[in-house]
Amino acid sequence: MHEKLYADIAVPSVPKDTLTYAVPDGLCERMQPGVRVMVPLGRRLLMGFVIRVHDRMPDFALKAVQQVLDPAPVITPEVMQLCDWVHRYYVCGLGEAIKAALPQGMDVDTARYVSLCTEDEELIARVVGRSKTKAAIIDALRTGEVMTEEELLALSGVRSISAQLRELLMEGVAQVESTIERPAARAKIVLTVRLVDPWQKREKIAEVMEILESRAPKQANIVATLWKHHGQGRRTVQMADLVREARASSAQVRALEEKDIVEILEEEVTREWEIRYAEKKKKITLTEAQRRVHGAISEAVDAEAHQTMLLYGVTGSGKTQVYIEAIRHTLAKGKSALVLVPEISLTPQFVYRIREAFGKDVTVMHSRMSVGERFDAWRLTLAGEYRVVVGVRSAVFAPLADIGLIVVDEEQEASYKQSDSVPRYHGRDAAIMRGWLEQVPVLLGSATPSAESWHNAHSGKYAWLELPERVDNAVLPVFETVDMAEARRQRLLRGAFSTTLVDEIRSRCERGEASIILHNRRGFAPHVECRDCGYVEECENCSISMTFHKDAVLLRCHYCGATRKVPVICPECGGTDLDNVGAGTQRVEEDLKAELPQARIIRMDADSTRRKGAHDLLLTAFSQGEADVLLGTQMVAKGLDFDRVTLVGVVAAEQSLLIPDFRSSERTMQLLTQVAGRAGRGSRPGTVVLQASQPQHPVLQFVLRHDYPGFMESELRSRKALYYPPFSRIVQLTFSGEDERAVEQTAKLYHISLGREEHFFSMHAPQPALLSRINRRYRWQLLLRVEKTRDGDGSKIGDALRRAEEYYLRQARNKSVHISIDVDPHNMM
Numbered sequence: 032m033h034e035k036l037y038a039d040i041a042v043p044s045v046p047k048d049t050l051t052y053a054v055p056d057g058l059c060e061r062m063q064p065g066v067r068v069m070v071p072l073g074r075r076l077l078m079g080f081v082i083r084v085h086d087r088m089p090d091f092a093l094k095a096v097q098q099v100l101d102p103a104p105v106i107t108p109e110v111m112q113l114c115d116w117v118h119r120y121y122v123c124g125l126g127e128a129i130k131a132a133l134p135q136g137m138d139v140d141t142a143r144y145v146s147l148c149t150e151d152e153e154l155i156a157r158v159v160g161r162s163k164t165k166a167a168i169i170d171a172l173r174t175g176e177v178m179t180e181e182e183l184l185a186l187s188g189v190r191s192i193s194a195q196l197r198e199l200l201m202e203g204v205a206q207v208e209s210t211i212e213r214p215a216a217r218a219k220i221v222l223t224v225r226l227v228d229p230w231q232k233r234e235k236i237a238e239v240m241e242i243l244e245s246r247a248p249k250q251a252n253i254v255a256t257l258w259k260h261h262g263q264g265r266r267t268v269q270m271a272d273l274v275r276e277a278r279a280s281s282a283q284v285r286a287l288e289e290k291d292i293v294e295i296l297e298e299e300v301t302r303e304w305e306i307r308y309a310e311k312k313k314k315i316t317l318t319e320a321q322r323r324v325h326g327a328i329s330e331a332v333d334a335e336a337h338q339t340m341l342l343y344g345v346t347g348s349g350k351t352q353v354y355i356e357a358i359r360h361t362l363a364k365g366k367s368a369l370v371l372v373p374e375i376s377l378t379p380q381f382v383y384r385i386r387e388a389f390g391k392d393v394t395v396m397h398s399r400m401s402v403g404e405r406f407d408a409w410r411l412t413l414a415g416e417y418r419v420v421v422g423v424r425s426a427v428f429a430p431l432a433d434i435g436l437i438v439v440d441e442e443q444e445a446s447y448k449q450s451d452s453v454p455r456y457h458g459r460d461a462a463i464m465r466g467w468l469e470q471v472p473v474l475l476g477s478a479t480p481s482a483e484s485w486h487n488a489h490s491g492k493y494a495w496l497e498l499p500e501r502v503d504n505a506v507l508p509v510f511e512t513v514d515m516a517e518a519r520r521q522r523l524l525r526g527a528f529s530t531t532l533v534d535e536i537r538s539r540c541e542r543g544e545a546s547i548i549l550h551n552r553r554g555f556a557p558h559v560e561c562r563d564c565g566y567v568e569e570c571e572n573c574s575i576s577m578t579f580h581k582d583a584v585l586l587r588c589h590y591c592g593a594t595r596k597v598p599v600i601c602p603e604c605g606g607t608d609l610d611n612v613g614a615g616t617q618r619v620e621e622d623l624k625a626e627l628p629q630a631r632i633i634r635m636d637a638d639s640t641r642r643k644g645a646h647d648l649l650l651t652a653f654s655q656g657e658a659d660v661l662l663g664t665q666m667v668a669k670g671l672d673f674d675r676v677t678l679v680g681v682v683a684a685e686q687s688l689l690i691p692d693f694r695s696s697e698r699t700m701q702l703l704t705q706v707a708g709r710a711g712r713g714s715r716p717g718t719v720v721l722q723a724s725q726p727q728h729p730v731l732q733f734v735l736r737h738d739y740p741g742f743m744e745s746e747l748r749s750r751k752a753l754y755y756p757p758f759s760r761i762v763q764l765t766f767s768g769e770d771e772r773a774v775e776q777t778a779k780l781y782h783i784s785l786g787r788e789e790h791f792f793s794m795h796a797p798q799p800a801l802l803s804r805i806n807r808r809y810r811w812q813l814l815l816r817v818e819k820t821r822d823g824d825g826s827k828i829g830d831a832l833r834r835a836e837e838y839y840l841r842q843a844r845n846k847s848v849h850i851s852i853d854v855d856p857h858n859m860m
């Protein structure tokens with residue numbers, strides 16, 4: 032007799048690492064780490080991931096695994112290790128971490144169906160008694176259909192049925208069964224048709240056509256169409272295409288199948304994301320500097336050991352080409368390459384160039400793809416079809432085998448950090464961890480590296496690589512600042528623009544050159560303000576000002592979506608001088624149109640790029656000279672490489688400095704350096720005009736001098752003095768809930784509990800968050816600064832937080848408060 036088997040299973044939404052279940056004999060063979068299973072928990076049936084299979088019988092009663100969903104593991108051992116790190120470092124459930132590693136739509140949901148389970152009318156009558164609600168439920172169930180609780184509720188026409196339904200279940204009148212729903216993500220199967228072997232010859236076709244033409248002309252059309260495709264080398268034709276082309280029906284195709292002339296097959300099709308961007312091909316040989324860097328990277332790839340390299344290359348220095356050559360070298364060794372980019376929709380150019388270089392070996396993974404496209408990219412990567420994966424943050428979990436190099440482009444980008452849902456992981460840091468776990472080199476690249484990576488490279492933890500100059504002797508752009516306060520005094524303002532900037536744009540239009548205008552709206556949304564008392568319209572649910580939307584003439588809250596009419600009279604002082612302040616991109620566009628009616632402007636922001644592919648189309652149009660000005664939010668600041676652009680204008684340069692976050696100087700420096708880097712990439716030199724109300728601000732001075740190293744030196748000095756990252760590790764706890772007192776008490780409870788820990792971190796008393804209310808929920812925060820020297824891998828703070836949670840669960844009377852843990856937070860609001 033063989034041993035009884037048990038499985039440790041991670042279930043998302045269950046905070047415990049794993050739960051142990053018995054494995055029924057029939058499922059033993061398919062039970063392997065990395066497969067998905069359905070397990071009972073309480074009255075529910077949930078999806079979980081098998082972590083371990085073993086024969087150690089636990090000393091408590093076990094439930095059994097109900098179903099195995101996958102024939103083979105969907106989580107590879109490498110990805111499993113990475114998930115385990117994410118789970119420990121970011122202090123989230125193991126199941127949550129694994130869930131993040133799978134494409135969306137693979138979650139298996141269960142629906143609970145209710146049905147009548149007795150015909151004993153006496154029993155029914157007794158249990159129903161005088162309850163109208165129970166009678167309505169029984170009536171609905173008597174239709175004989177099984178239905179979900181929601182359907183039952185709708186059909187019985189009463190407001191709530193849960194209590195009554197529970198009684199019916201307990202008395203054995205009704206029953207509930209859980210049924211597994213098909214997940215949204217699954218392979219797409221289509222019907223295809225082909226001519227059967229003996230009919231694939233010309234004389235045979237002539238023969239069959241002759242018979243069919245008189246008796247069944249539609250069938251003849253079908254055969255003719257298939258024969259045409261056959262002649263063009265296509266053995267199979269999709270059913271849908273065939274019936275359309277032959278103007279026939281599928282019934283007629285089936286008739287041909289009965290006659291053994293055609294065969295109908297089921298084929299899996301791959302849904303692939305289409306890049307709607309194209310450009311002319313360039314012939315490129317690496318420059319001296321690029322060759323040096325390429326040599327160092329190739330050595331690291333050849334060494335087949337882990338090492339992190341930081342490539343600091345000014346904008347336009349040809350980093351993309353270096354990545355391409357490094358990937359080529361990696362593939363030539365028979366290995367694969369994982370490439371992370373911040374947001375694919377922002378960098379169609381980059382993806383296009385990688386695709387051009389490696390064709391069918393490349394797949395793409397990002398959030399603008401459909402569920403099906405993403406599922407196919409993931410599934411075929413798991414099947415070993417691709418050797419290069421280019422993707423956003425979550426692609427760090429791609430089931431790519433035999434990785435030889437990991438590249439993280441624009442490593443400083445905030446979008447690598449998942450801030451608003453669990454697991455709150457950083458894609459770059461997870462990439463470095465994956466490189467360490469799989470012993471492969473990791474290449475970080477940027478023209479504006481993060482303070483963390485800059486520090487790590489300078490302290491010798493990372494290797495330092497540099498491309499100090501632009502390719503083709505292109506020179507860095509020349510800066511000009513406009514003092515907006517001064518311009519206002521001299522009446523040289525035209526809406527959001529100074530005459531200086533308007534003149535520069537006009538001269539570009541006249542010369543047929545292009546301009547990029549950045550208007551970063553963050554922290555500066557247009558709002559309605561009373562000129563007399565300074566009153567600002569705020570959202571009732573959230574503690575932020577409401578944004579003015581010109582096209583719909585209303586105010587909208589960007590957090591909860593609440594809308595309101597624009598007030599005419601100030602509710603505070605009764606004054607009537609209400610005005611909208613702070614221009615959005617739409618308003619800026621209008622200001623520019625008013626000054627330069629002949630200029631062709633493309634506006635790019637969240638509104639104008641909402642439709643799928645809109646972003647790529649706008650960029651293609653701009654690259655092909657269909658517009659003079661590309662005006663937009665951060666989207667226009669990054670990664671774009673167009674020869675035509677000789678002017679970059681920034682509407683309000685130091686605006687992002689106003690955001691209360693210890694990274695705001697760094698972010699401003701990076702944004703301005705990046706956007707400036709879009710100018711003068713061709714043979715003509717570029718100009719950058721910065722409109723600023725404090726032109727003397729030290730950050731702007733570093734931008735003007737192109738002195739990123741100088742900025743970093745000063746920034747790191749102040750980070751060290753204030754004990755901010757990279758010198759400490761920040762962990763931010765956010766407590767939220769509708770009951771303000773409970774939120775505050777929970778925050779204080781955590782504070783007390785953590786205060787009893789050993790002193791390897793510091794914290795202040797908890798405080799209301801900067802956004803003290805979102806969507807009617809109150810928010811408090813507790814900020815911890817962990818000494819990295821005393822908790823190198825973050826395990827001690829993780830343990831302390833788990834103990835604090837246990838304490839909370841024991842002590843708290845009101846457990847309605849939501850607690851989120853963010854390790855290395857990037858959004859401090």
Ligand code: ADP
Binds near residue numbers: 313321346349350
């Ligand atoms: P970065 O990513 O560093 O900003 P890119 O990789 O986009 O720079 O390169 C800038 C431009 O220079 C691109 O148009 C690219 O095709 C071109 N380029 C890169 N390397 C070379 C080279 N060795 N010779 C000629 N052109 C090059």
Ligand code: ZN
Binds near residue numbers: 570573589806
């Ligand atoms: Zn709101």
